Amino acid sequence: MKTLNLFSGAVVLGVLGAAFAACSASSEGSPPRGDAGGSSVAGATGTAGAPGTAGAPGTAGAPATAGAPGTAGAPGSAGAPGTAGAPGTGGAPGTAGAPGTAGAPAMSCGTLMAMTGDAACCVAAGTATDVAVDDLEDKDNVILPVGQRQGYWYTYNGGGATQMPAAGTTYVPTAGGHPCSLLPLTDTCKAMKIAPMGTAMSALFSAGTTGSLVAPTTASPNVYAGLGFDFNNHFKKSCVYDASAYKGISFWAKGTVPFSAAIAIPGTQPPSATSAGACVPSGTLGCSDHYAMTIAPPPGGTTWMQFTITFADAGFTQAGWGVPVAKFDPSKIINMQFQVNADAMATAAVPFDFAIDDIAFVP
Numbered sequence: 001m002k003t004l005n006l007f008s009g010a011v012v013l014g015v016l017g018a019a020f021a022a023c024s025a026s027s028e029g030s031p032p033r034g035d036a037g038g039s040s041v042a043g044a045t046g047t048a049g050a051p052g053t054a055g056a057p058g059t060a061g062a063p064a065t066a067g068a069p070g071t072a073g074a075p076g077s078a079g080a081p082g083t084a085g086a087p088g089t090g091g092a093p094g095t096a097g098a099p100g101t102a103g104a105p106a107m108s109c110g111t112l113m114a115m116t117g118d119a120a121c122c123v124a125a126g127t128a129t130d131v132a133v134d135d136l137e138d139k140d141n142v143i144l145p146v147g148q149r150q151g152y153w154y155t156y157n158g159g160g161a162t163q164m165p166a167a168g169t170t171y172v173p174t175a176g177g178h179p180c181s182l183l184p185l186t187d188t189c190k191a192m193k194i195a196p197m198g199t200a201m202s203a204l205f206s207a208g209t210t211g212s213l214v215a216p217t218t219a220s221p222n223v224y225a226g227l228g229f230d231f232n233n234h235f236k237k238s239c240v241y242d243a244s245a246y247k248g249i250s251f252w253a254k255g256t257v258p259f260s261a262a263i264a265i266p267g268t269q270p271p272s273a274t275s276a277g278a279c280v281p282s283g284t285l286g287c288s289d290h291y292a293m294t295i296a297p298p299p300g301g302t303t304w305m306q307f308t309i310t311f312a313d314a315g316f317t318q319a320g321w322g323v324p325v326a327k328f329d330p331s332k333i334i335n336m337q338f339q340v341n342a343d344a345m346a347t348a349a350v351p352f353d354f355a356i357d358d359i360a361f362v363p
Helices: 187-194
Strands: 132-134 153-158 162-164 205-213 224-230 248-255 259-264 291-295 305-310 335-341 350-362
Touching: 153 162, 153 205, 205 224, 248 259, 259 305, 335 350
Parallel strands: none
Antiparallel strands: 132 350, 153 224, 162 205, 205 350, 224 335, 248 305, 248 350, 259 291, 259 335
């Protein structure tokens, strides 16, 4: 059976080192506002004099007595400042990932450790301007904290495949990437534009993996290997992310073999303590048959090529061996994975080498 296996056992590469804050490494409370002072009370108006009797001139009325001025309201007292939020702990695994070591910028969905009153998954959504996902130039295993996204790179495999970087370890980006193309440019890429070639700042990085696939057997029919990332990993759980502001997603790739690019949604992802999946197997139909398309980089493994997945494309679909989902829902995506499968290979044992770079949503 062919599988894309964005599997719930995959490693999240992710950690934020000393303090990977999902919304921020610490959250600072806003001071409550003081109560407003009372308003002034107007003085009472004097009583008018009685008119004179007819014939004799009227006696002038006594002038009105001025009202006493109102007492000024007391000023509101300053609100007490909020207490500092607890710092996040180390990076959380996604579907089965090892903690990351790289520190990460502030993120948007709370701390990595749940606090009283927090939901199991935060609500995260991007806007049409929040397109950059990751260019890997910060050399860590954490995607860019743009558009309320927070996730980790990881590798995974099964069926006897060998792979580097090894699954279960903190993912380390690969030296050698596509030239900076995300807009707006990250700070690292801005520095590269002005750094002399040959300096440390001029090095490029990507998300790559290499290894070998063995021939499938009756006992082990599913042989695969891949890498991927979560869009919204919250409290050590792969939560859904609202990407309805986008028409699709693009990335640059190079490699020696074709591979699939797949996106999990709740209807295709099996549920677990570390995933917001909701797929239920039915008879011979299993889970993990995600919406995907085949990617075929130029042969040779050295030339970068850009690929774009449009969510509405007919070619972006399930393979058909798993539980069917009538329609891809971009408002509830979970993760994205790039995977090679042995059942797509012609020989008994095939080496693979591919890399991904400059991932961005298409508004």
